[in-house]
Amino acid sequence: MAHGRYDLTEFEWNVxxxxxxxxxxxxxxxxxxxxxxxxxxxLRSGSPWADLPERYGxxxxxxxxxxxWRKAGVWNRLMDAIIAVYEAKGQKLQMIDSTSVRVHQQxxxxxxxMEFVVSVSRGGLTTKMHLRVNEHGLPLQxxxxxxxxxxxxxxxxxxxxxxxxxxxxxxxxYDADWIREMIEDQNCTPVIPPKSNRRQEIPFxxxxxxxxxxxxxxxxxxxxxxxxxxxxDRYASAYLAFAKLGxxxxxxxxxxxxx
Numbered sequence: 047m048a049h050g051r052y053d054l055t056e057f058e059w060n061v062x063x064x065x066x067x068x069x070x071x072x073x074x075x076x077x078x079x080x081x082x083x084x085x086x087x088x089l090r091s092g093s094p095w096a097d098l099p100e101r102y103g104x105x106x107x108x109x110x111x112x113x114x115w116r117k118a119g120v121w122n123r124l125m126d127a128i129i130a131v132y133e134a135k136g137q138k139l140q141m142i143d144s145t146s147v148r149v150h151q152q153x154x155x156x157x158x159x160m161e162f163v164v165s166v167s168r169g170g171l172t173t174k175m176h177l178r179v180n181e182h183g184l185p186l187q188x189x190x191x192x193x194x195x196x197x198x199x200x201x202x203x204x205x206x207x208x209x210x211x212x213x214x215x216x217x218x219x220y221d222a223d224w225i226r227e228m229i230e231d232q233n234c235t236p237v238i239p240p241k242s243n244r245r246q247e248i249p250f251x252x253x254x255x256x257x258x259x260x261x262x263x264x265x266x267x268x269x270x271x272x273x274x275x276x277x278x279d280r281y282a283s284a285y286l287a288f289a290k291l292g293x294x295x296x297x298x299x300x301x302x303x304x305x
Contacts, residue, residue, distance in 0.1 A: 050101065052090040053083040057305060058298040065127045067120055076107055084108035089291050092272025116287040125290045128297045129186060139181035139254070141215035142204045143261040144197050145269075146172045149277045173277050175265075175289060176200045183260035184300055185268070185293040190282050201225050208232045213251070215258045221248075268292045 054062065059079055066078055084102030088095065098105040115121060149171040176197065178187040189203050197219050205228050208214060212234040216225075221241045226248075229236040237255050240248040269275040271292045279285040 050083065050087060050099065052087050054079065054086065055302060057302045061298055061301060065124055076103065081108050081111050085112050085291065086295065089271050089273045089288055092276060092278060116284060121287045121290050125294050128294055137180045137209055138211055139213050139257065140178060140186065141258050141261040142178050142201065143217065144174050144176045145265045146174050147277050149173055173285065176204060177261060177264060178204045179261040179264045182300060183264045184297055185264055188286065188289050188293060190286055198222055198225065205229060208234045213237050213254055215255055217258065267296055
């Protein structure tokens with residue numbers, strides 16, 4: 047079979063292969079590597095499923111596998127397992143931020159936009175993606191909200207179970223007493239510049255804060271995947287699955303470069 051430019055490398059496949067669900071008894075499952083390559087092609091190209099190149103097999107097979115494993119939580123477990131390999135070594139510098147994503151018109155025809163995590167903003171219909179990133183600019187956690195939602199409320203999801211002793215970097219949009227307390231209650235240190243309207247100046251490490259650009263660079267890398275840069279999926283769960291596949295690919299590249 048001819049290899050496409052977005053296909054898994056031999057190293058990446060060897061990392062993923064043992065983490066995939068055990069094959070069920072009975073009819074053999076269609077070749078996992080070929081199907082995964084088809085899914086990663088969709089992630090990178092953003093093309094309609096029906097335009098999937100023939101080398102990946104019937105597009106319905108690839109589409110059905112993506113959805114079946116999404117509903118079974120496979121993509122979530124795969125991302126967690128790949129991250130866990132590195133987390134065992136500790137991650138003492140982390141950061142959070144968000145980015146708005148334009149919702150394509152084919153995904154915008156919703157009866158209940160809040161249910162599908164879509165809202166109308168100045169730039170049109172948008173979804174917001176919230177990330178927690180490590181010291182190498184690699185995504186540890188991804189959450190979604192409607193595009194007009196404020197960043198601070200999502201911090202409650204992003205800041206759970208921080209490793210003890212972590213320095214957590216965030217911009218002044220996250221400068222709230224309850225956010226600082228949530229970080230400090232986990233024996234971690236908030237590195238957040240205070241808002242201009244704070245009566246009392248709060249010290250923070252400007253040296254560490256300079257590294258916050260790592261989360262912005264992570265966002266830029268994720269948006270190189272066209273299926274993440276624009277939301278084509280009607281259901282938020284499908285878009286989130288593609289975002290996590292993008293995170294998985296970034297982690298695999300990091301492991302391969304460090305090997």
